[in-house]
Amino acid sequence: xxxxxxxxxxxxxxxxxxxxxxxxxxxxxxxxxxxxxxxxxxxxxxxxxxxxxxxxxxxxxxxxxxxxxxxxxxxxxxxxxxxxxxxxxxxxxxxxxxxxxxxxxxxxxxxxxxxxxxxxxxxxxxxxxxxxxxxxxxxxxxxxxxxxxxxxxxxxxxxxxxxxxxxxxxxxxxxxxxxxxxxxxxxxxx
Numbered sequence: 491x492x493x494x495x496x497x498x499x500x501x502x503x504x505x506x507x508x509x510x511x512x513x514x515x516x517x518x519x520x521x522x523x524x525x526x527x528x529x530x531x532x533x534x535x536x537x538x539x540x541x542x543x544x545x546x547x548x549x550x551x552x553x554x555x556x557x558x559x560x561x562x563x564x565x566x567x568x569x570x571x572x573x574x575x576x577x578x579x580x581x582x583x584x585x586x587x588x589x590x591x592x593x594x595x596x597x598x599x600x601x602x603x604x605x606x607x608x609x610x611x612x613x614x615x616x617x618x619x620x621x622x623x624x625x626x627x628x629x630x631x632x633x634x635x636x637x638x639x640x641x642x643x644x645x646x647x648x649x650x651x652x653x654x655x656x657x658x659x660x661x662x663x664x665x666x667x668x669x670x671x672x673x674x675x676x677x678x679x680x
Contacts, residue, residue, distance in 0.1 A: 544625040551577060551603050556625075563676040564589050564596075566669040572596045578620045579603035581649035583640065587656040587677030590632060591665035597629050608644030611657050619644065632659040 551557045557577050563585050564574045572594055577584045579602065590596050600609070602622040610617045613636075618626050632638075642653035658677050668675055 544627070545623055546601055546625055548601065548603050548622040551601065556599070557601060559584070561674065563674040564665075564669075565674050566666065572665075574598045576600050576655075577603055578607040578609065578642065578653075580605060580647050581642075581653040583609075583642075583653070583655035585655070585676040587658055588640070589658050589660060589665070589668075589675045589677050591662040592632050592635050592659050593662050594665075595629060595631050597627065599625055599627050601625050605646050606644055607642045607646050607653070609640055610643045612639045612641075614638065617643075632657075635659050635661055 546555070546557070552559055557575060562575050562577065564572060567573055572591060574588050574590060574596060576588060576598075578600060598616075600618075600620050601624065602620045604622060606622070607620040608618070609620060611630075614630065614632070616628065616630055618628055620626050636659050638657040638659070640655040640657050642650060646653065656677065665675070
């Protein structure tokens with residue numbers, strides 16, 4: 491007589507079946523939990539947009555407010571910071587050439603007047619989407635005087651290939667000297 495218990499094929503099958511059912515219920519519960527989290531997050535953020543999201547009426551950009559044409563370009567704010575404001579619209583950036591100082595923190599603020607645009611400042615890590623109705627804000631600095639191209643990298647229509655601008659980085663002292671003479675700077679005001 492053997493001292494080892496005998497296992498019938500039926501008992502092994504029932505153990506495997508119970509184990510598979512437990513794992514199946516675990517996976518179903520996990521999927522349901524993930525769906526609840528996704529739905530909750532979607533509803534929550536639809537009612538409360540994330541912080542730092544600024545909205546703007548794209549149909550009134552040129553009429554008043556921050557993005558009126560006389561307020562576009564580079565400026566030294568009262569606190570001494572440098573802010574560059576510009577508008578993307580089919581098929582140009584306004585102004586076409588942005589003048590910025592080297593070796594200075596710069597805040598860029600932009601929005602779109604019509605459709606989704608993208609901007610990329612070549613030879614830098616600056617890359618953002620410009621969506622109508624929202625203000626895109628990002629900060630950067632440039633090490634030395636140089637000129638960068640700034641093309642639109644999001645297809646915005648049949649004239650998309652002509653949509654580009656320049657970012658001209660000049661010496662810090664020269665920039666602040668010009669800023670004393672002009673309220674808003676662009677390459678044209680040089």
